[in-house]
Amino acid sequence: MCGVLTMVEVFLRRVRFLLAWVLGLALSHPQAAFAVHDVTRAESAHAWWFWPIILFFFCFVLGVIAVLAGVGGGVLFVPLVSGFFPFHIDFVRGAGLMVALAGALAAGPGLLRRNLASLRLALPVSLVASACSIGGAMLGLYLSRLNPNLIQVCLGATIFGISLLLLFSKNTDKPVVNKQDAIGLALGISGVYRDQATKELVEWKTHRTLFGLILFIFIGVLAGMFGLGAGWANVPVLNLVMGVPLKISVATSKFLLSITDTSAAWIYVNNGCVIPLMAIPSIVGLMFGSLVGVRLLAVAKPKFIRYMVIGVLMFSGLKALDKGLGLRILG
C-alpha cells in the first residue's frame, strides 16, 4: 500500500513538473509552443481544424492555470489570444466574455448551495455592474470600430494595471467592520457563514457600501469593454473597500460574473462578435481545464503559479500596448 502511495506521489510530482514546464512555455511565449506568430501571417495555409484544436488545448492550459492562480479565465484569455492568435480583437472579446460567463455559471451552483456566494451582497452589486457592462460593451465596440488600436492600448494598460493589482493587493481574511453604513443597513447586506477550517460561524456586514457600488460602475464598464470578466477587481473592492470576508468575497465575485457577463455577452452576441468555430473550443477547453485545475489544486504550488501568471499578464499587457501603439518591439 505504502509503495503504491509512493509511486502515485512520484507520478504526481512528475506530472506537476511537466505541467509547470509546459505551462511556463506556453504562457510565457505561446509562439514557441504553437509557432503561432509566424502562422498568423499565413493562416490560410492551415486547414480549418488547425485553429480550433490549438485553441482548445491552449484554453485547456489556461483553465488549469486560472484555477491554480485564483483568477478568472477571461483575464488570461483576452490578452493572450488577442496577442498571439490571428483573430480580430472584437471576436476575442466576444469569446472571452462567453468563456468567463461559462466558468462563472459552472461554479455558481456549488457556491450557492454552500451559501458562500451571498445573494444579499450580489444582487444590488450585480444590478449596477451588469447595467454598466452593457455601456462598456457598446463603448468597446464603438472604439474598436473607430480604431482597433485604441482598444489594444486601453486593454494593454488595463492588463498591466491588473498585474500590478494582483502583485500588490493584500486581501484581508476577516476585515473588521465596526459599524455598518446606512446603505448597507437599509439593504440588509450582512450574513453568517461557517468557516470550514475553524468550524466556527462568522458574522459579517459591510461598510463604505456606496463607495463600493460606485466602484462597481467602473468594474462593469471595464468588464464589458474588454470582455475580461472582472474577478480581479471584484474581490479587492468587496474585501478591502466594503469589508466583506475574503471567502465570501471570492465566492460572491465568481457568482457576480455570471450576471455581469450575461448582459455584456448579449451585446457581443447580438453584434455578431461570437464566431462558433473559435468560441466553442475556447469555452469547452477552459471548462475542462478548470476541472483538472481544481483536482491539481491539492498538489500544486499556487504561489509559484500566481507569480508566473502575474509575469504573463505583465508581458501580455506590454504586448497589447506594443501592438496598439504600433511599436512592434515585442514582435
Added chain:
Amino acid sequence: MTDKRLSEAARPMPEQITYANLLFLAVWVSILIMFITYFIYVTGIMEPHVPMEAVLQNWNLSVHDYLHNTDSPHGLGWLRLLNTGDYLNYVGLAILALITILCYLVLLPGYIRRKDRIYALICVLEVLVLSVAASGILGAGGH
C-alpha cells in the same frame, strides 16, 4: 445572536437552492448541446451559413467587415439561421446567456413572500436589464 439563530442564518434560503439546481442543470445541458451542435457543424452534417474558408479568411477583420463580407446577421438575426450548421451553435450559447434571467424569476416570489420590497424590485430591474441586453435593441443596428 444565539448559536441556534446563527446556524439558521448560515443556511441558504430555499429559492437559493432552486437557483443553484437550475443553474447546474442549465450549464450541463448547454455544454452537452454545444458538443452536439459543434459536431454537427464541423462534420458538415448541416451546411453552415458561412463556409469554413470564409470564416478563416475574415476572422482577422473587424466585426463590421466580417459581417459585411460573410453576409452574416446582427441583432437577433441569428434566430432565422438556426437551420444552418454554424448558427445552430448559438442554441447552447443562448442557454448559457439566458439562464440567469430564469434564475432571477425563481428568486422573485421568495422576496415577495417575505415582503422584501427592495430585493424584489432589484430582481425585477435585473430581469429588465438582462432582457434589454438580450433583445438586441442596444447597439446592434450599426452594421
